[in-house]
Structure formats: C-alpha cells, structure tokens
Amino acid sequence: MTQSQGRAAPLRILVADDSRVNRHHATGLLTPRGHDVVAVETGQQAVAAARNGRFDVILMDVEMPDMDGLQAAVEIRQAEQGTSRRVPIVAVTSRDMASDLEACRAAGMDALLVKPLEVSALLPLIDQLVGASAAVSSPVAPVEPAFDSEEFLARLGGDEALAVEMIEIFAAESAGMLSTLRAAVDANDANAVQRAAHNLKGSVSVFGGRPATRAALSLEGMGRDGSLASGRAAMATLEGEVHRLNRALQSYLKDRAS
Numbered sequence: 001m002t003q004s005q006g007r008a009a010p011l012r013i014l015v016a017d018d019s020r021v022n023r024h025h026a027t028g029l030l031t032p033r034g035h036d037v038v039a040v041e042t043g044q045q046a047v048a049a050a051r052n053g054r055f056d057v058i059l060m061d062v063e064m065p066d067m068d069g070l071q072a073a074v075e076i077r078q079a080e081q082g083t084s085r086r087v088p089i090v091a092v093t094s095r096d097m098a099s100d101l102e103a104c105r106a107a108g109m110d111a112l113l114v115k116p117l118e119v120s121a122l123l124p125l126i127d128q129l130v131g132a133s134a135a136v137s138s139p140v141a142p143v144e145p146a147f148d149s150e151e152f153l154a155r156l157g158g159d160e161a162l163a164v165e166m167i168e169i170f171a172a173e174s175a176g177m178l179s180t181l182r183a184a185v186d187a188n189d190a191n192a193v194q195r196a197a198h199n200l201k202g203s204v205s206v207f208g209g210r211p212a213t214r215a216a217l218s219l220e221g222m223g224r225d226g227s228l229a230s231g232r233a234a235m236a237t238l239e240g241e242v243h244r245l246n247r248a249l250q251s252y253l254k255d256r257a258s
Contacts, residue, residue, distance in 0.1 A: 006051030010034040011130060012054065016046035016069065017061040017092065022115065026059055026092075029119050043067030050076045055087050056130050060109065062093040063229075070107040070233035077108035088129035092117065103230050106218040106237045109138065146241070146248035155206065160256065167249045170203060174242055177203065181219065181238070185231040194223030200238075204245060212241035 005149050013035050015026045023039040030037050038053065043064045050058065056075070060069040067075075073089050073171035080086055091104040091112040101112050110129055113121060156162050177200045184192035201216035222228050 009125070011056040012035055012036045012038070013126075014046065014049055014053075014055045014058040015039045016041070016043065016049075016058065016064065016072065016160065016212060018042065018064045022061065022092075022117075026117055026122075029122055033123065043069060046072045047075045047079075050087065051079050054085075057126055058087055058089045059092050059113075060089050062091050062104070068230055068233065070103055070230040071107075071110050071236075073104075074233045074236045081145040085222070090125065093158075102214065102221060103234055104121035104216040106215045106234050107230070108237065129212075144211050146209055146211060146245045147252075148210070149252055151208035152206070155208075164253065164256075166206065167253060170207070171246055174200075174203070174246060178239055178242060182235055185219070185228065185235045188228055188231075190223045190226040190228055190240075193225070193228060194220055197223055200242070204242065207245065207249065209241070209245045212245045214240065215241045 010033075013030055015023055015030075015037055017023045017026065017039070018041050020041075023041065027037045027039055030042060038049060038055070040049055041064070043062065044067045046058070046060060047057075047067070060073060062069040063202045064072075069091060073091075076087070076089065086112075089109045091109045092115060093104075093112060104112050106245075112124065119142060133252065153160070156166075177196065181196035181200060181252055184196050197216050197220035201213055201220055204212040213232065219234050219238060222231055222234060
C-alpha cells in the first residue's frame with residue numbers, strides 16, 4: 001500500500017550510518033516522499049535517539065564504530081521490553097551474505113537491505129514493515145513461541161516421563177553451556193565459539209526451540225567464518241532466548257503437574 005493510499009501523515013525515520021555520504025543518500029531518498037528523517041552516525045547515538053524519540057522505522061548500518069548496528073538493535077529491543085512499542089529495524093549492509101541475515105535476525109532486526117540503497121527496494125519494504133496504520137499506531141509483532149511442546153513430545157514418542165527428565169537436565173546444564181560460549185566470545189576464540197554454539201544449538205533444537213536455535217546457529221556461523229565482530233550482540237540475543245526457553249519449559253512442567 002502506498003503512502004497516499006494508507007497514511008495520513010509522513011513517517012518519522014531514524015537513519016544510523018557512520019558514512020556521511022550514506023546518510024545523505026538515505027535522507028535524499030526519503031525526504032522527497034514527505035518523511036521526517038533523523039540521521040545519526042554511531043550505534044550509541046542510534047540507541048539514545050530511539051530511547052528519547054518516537055520513530056516509525058529505523059535504518060541501521062550494521063558496521064559502525066563504538067557500537068555496531070547489531071548491538072544497537074539488541075539494546076533498542078531490550079529498552080522496548082515491557083512497552084507497547086516495537087519499531088521495525090532494517091539492517092543496512094554492504095555485504096549480501098546469509099550469515100549477515102541470520103545475525104541481524106538474532107539481534108532483533110526485521111529485514112536487510114544491501115548498499116547502495118535503491119528507492120525501488122527501500123520504499124516498498126518500509127510500506128511492508130510499517131503498514132497502512134503506521135501514523136495511528138505501531139502494533140507489537142507477535143512473539144514466536146519459545147518452544148513447540150507438540151513437536152517435543154512427538155520427537156520422544158509421547159514419553160512424558162522422558163520429557164520431564166530432559167527438561168530438568170537442560171535446566172541444570174544450560175547455564176554452564178552459556179557460560180562456556182560467553183567465555184569463548186569474550187576471548188574472541190572462533191573455534192571455541194563454533195563448538196560451543198553447535199553444542200547449545202543441538203540442545204535447544206530438541207525442544208523445538210526455534211528462536212534459540214536460530215540464535216545459536218548465528219553464533220555458530222560467526223565462529224565458522226572467523227568473524228566475531230558482532231559476537232557479543234548475538235550472544236546477548238542467545239542468552240535472552242535460552243532464558244525464555246527455560247521459563248517456557250518450567251511453565252510446561254507446572255501445567256502438566258496441575
């Protein structure tokens with residue numbers, strides 16, 4: 001749906017990019033269409049702007065100094081928790097790689113565009129993400145379930161006693177697995193990151209925990225590629241998803257016991 005068909009007011013868009021040329025480029029594509037653009041040049045500035053202002057969409061450069069776009073997205077998502085807001089975040093990168101897309105999704109971003117931006121791709125994507133009611137409200141995107149209980153039980157042949165045992169084992173061991181992986185990320189040890197993320201991915205996937213599985217897969221790919229620049233942002237996302245999975249599993253046990 002186009003702006004003239006569905007929007008009563010222009011959008012307010014945050015553009016974060018350390019390149020002045022790229023900021024000017026994005027602004028030049030958006031302002032002639034009536035949008036109000038705020039441009040910043042660092043990840044920290046993007047986080048501050050998102051916390052202090054109300055935006056309809058954010059265009060976030062993935063690679064920026066002091067705080068990259070992935071970490072900035074993680075902090076924005078964390079600040080949104082407990083509120084009715086979830087601003088769409090579009091990753092903007094000069095690399096068109098599957099690993100970038102996985103990392104961006106793990107950080108809470110909604111889509112990815114490759115530089116240089118093209119108006120034919122940018123404007124339809126904004127329409128898609130924001131929707132016709134953007135000028136009125138920004139609906140919260142549905143949260144994907146932390147785990148699939150039906151898939152989990154089916155994998156175990158319906159053995160509920162085994163399900164309880166596996167949940168208890170995971171609850172006891174998941175903190176240690178996260179600690180091992182976090183230490184590998186902090187040490188910038190790509191091989192150790194790949195091994196630890198692969199191990200954790202195998203554990204969470206047993207439960208049909210798709211969000212946690214994707215987050216672990218993202219870190220595993222970073223380790224395999226030897227590129228850990230966004231490792232801490234991806235680690236923060238993974239920790240959040242594993243904690244969410246554990247809460248869902250404990251809730252599942254309580255429901256079964258009642």
